[in-house]
Amino acid sequence: MTAGERAKAKAEQVVGKTLRKAAHAAHKETLAAKGAALEARGMMRGAKENSKGVFKR
Secondary structure, three states: OOHHHHHHHHHHHHHHHHHHHHHHHOOOHHHHHHHHHHHHHHHHHHHHHHHHHHHHO
């Protein structure tokens, strides 16, 4: 797993979580769903990179 891809995955998770929490506080459910989707995409990107690292060993 490259450091750049790891950072990108973590950044998507953090931004998604922040967006989701802020949208819930403002009662913007559509925006909260977009934040949750971004967070999930970051988690999947991280899982993909971890699996690539497992097969390289």
